[in-house]
Amino acid sequence: MTGFTFHGGRLAEAMAHFGTGDDRWIDLSTGINPHGWPGADRLAVDWQALPDAGGLDNLEATAAAFFGADPDHVCAVPGTEIGLRMLGDIVPGPSIHAWPSYGTHGEMIAGSRAASPADLDRERAGTVILANPNNPDGTMIPPATLLDWLNAPRDAASWLVVDEAFADVLPAISVAGHVHDTRRLIVFRSFGKFFGLAGLRLGFVLGPREVIAQYRRRLGSWPLSAAALAIGAAAYRDAEWITATRTGLADQAAALHALLARHGLRVTGDCPLFRLIEVDDAAALFERLGRASILTRPFDYNPRWLRLGLPASEEGLHRLDKALADG
Template sequence: MTSFSFHGGRLADAKAHFGMGNAPWIDLSTGINPHGWPGIGDLAMDWHALPDPGALDDLEAAAAACFGADPAHVCAVPGTEIGLRMLGDILPGPAIHAWPSYRTHGEMIPHSRPMDINDLTTVEGATIVLANPNNPDGRITPTATLRGWLEARQGSASWLVVDEAFADASPEIGLGAHVHDEQRLIVFRSFGKFFGLAGVRLGFVLGPRAVIAQYRHRLGSWPLSAAALAIGTVAYRDADWIGTMRIALREQASALDAVLARRGFKAIGACPLFRLIETADAAALFERLARHAILTRPFDYDPCWLRLGLPANREALDRLDRALTDG
């Protein structure tokens, strides 16, 4: 359980541990869109040349348009995980991270303290780090609440840091338009989750230009591969696919909710890319589903929680339905 509760995506470990041979596994252990952006096969890339700086500008402009942000306040990084961990060297002072959430949030700023998100309204004089939507419970903190916390930090040394890794599916909650030089606001965005291409390793930092300059200095020349530049630019400009996918994800999340409810589980969360359920023995349910070659995500800090990503199609959803009934 320890390895599977640390983070999702350990499909090879699951196959080795549960001995399912060549069974067609269904990986529901992550919140990654099972429907990847389909345009990769149409892209031509020159693997002999170094990535073009102009291509980086194009990518950041395309992403900024999707985030509702000024491109001058957007910096692409080779994965949000790296961008988050770099922030610890940039932000001074004490910090508090909402918990439970990403482990990285508690590790990226030295001596950051965990705090229940319900208690964050009492925090003064410290940088606040949280995810919106949160992971693993899919909770969305209202934009008005976040703006109130941001206003309380004006003129201080503390910041509001919001990890919007799953916000592409719910663009109305994004804070990209509020990022500028006078705001104590830093936002992170992830490419791979919504676009279903986690292997591209692409993310973004949004912040005041002084913060962006520090990131560019640390990243140096050619921070991204030519593939990440090309894929990200065209994908962010594919407005038709983005709009259609947002609708499809909500419909598929509703279908997952219906299956869970029929089997006696209440789906928790407002992020359409995953659902959290509570059960008396999540470890036993995790093992049961794994015996049916379905990998989910347990949590070592809460033995009653199990998170499920979206099944890719009706066949996968039906397999999950049958596995939930097989005690």
């Protein structure tokens, strides 16, 4: 199962590995909202025109309002994966990254050292990179704690980099509103996870204006598609859908949690978009669910962990229930 342990969403590989069978595949491997923002199909996009600069300004201003940040400190990028990897050129090492977490965090700055989240507050030299909530265990660090780290005496060349890919479901933990020219704080936000439109490839970097200017120079004139500009701005303005979705995701996560508990599976990490379980042989459970056309996320660095995203429907929840019972 090695090919499935770096990123979720490898559905084509899963179909080749397990066979297609008669059942429609259920992808629980990504931690992405299975109920995407419903307005995308209603928006008219001019595919013949180059993306409009005014549209980019509008998107960034709308997103900034959603994040509680100043638009001058917000830059849209074609997915946070690209934004994170660009940072290594803008903020070179040394650095330390929380582990376990996203594999990208250990690759974005050459020579970055891994450390447990509990050890990060003792670091005073080098840039600190972490996710909040963390992936894959959902661990959350209170904003006040992060700001204490930021304000503690540190090496003059060090930054605090916070990947808030899952923060849209838990906005109270965000430090995006604290980004300022006087703080060595950089925050990343993802659009695709909460809004369920990961294929749009839209994300944001928030930082001091000197950092934002460097991103803009590297990204050039048309960093995003016209579709990303239109869909992103409209979705961030849909306050009614956002409020209802936060409530709905919490309810669906509770239902998944209860199902796992009924099967004696111990949840060791959680977020409204996923549950992390610990079992004796995660590889065997991954394979068993795969044979039932259900894709989950294993981890090569911990053979006891398996992460499950939210099923999109009651039918999906029932199929997961049955697959777990059939073991």
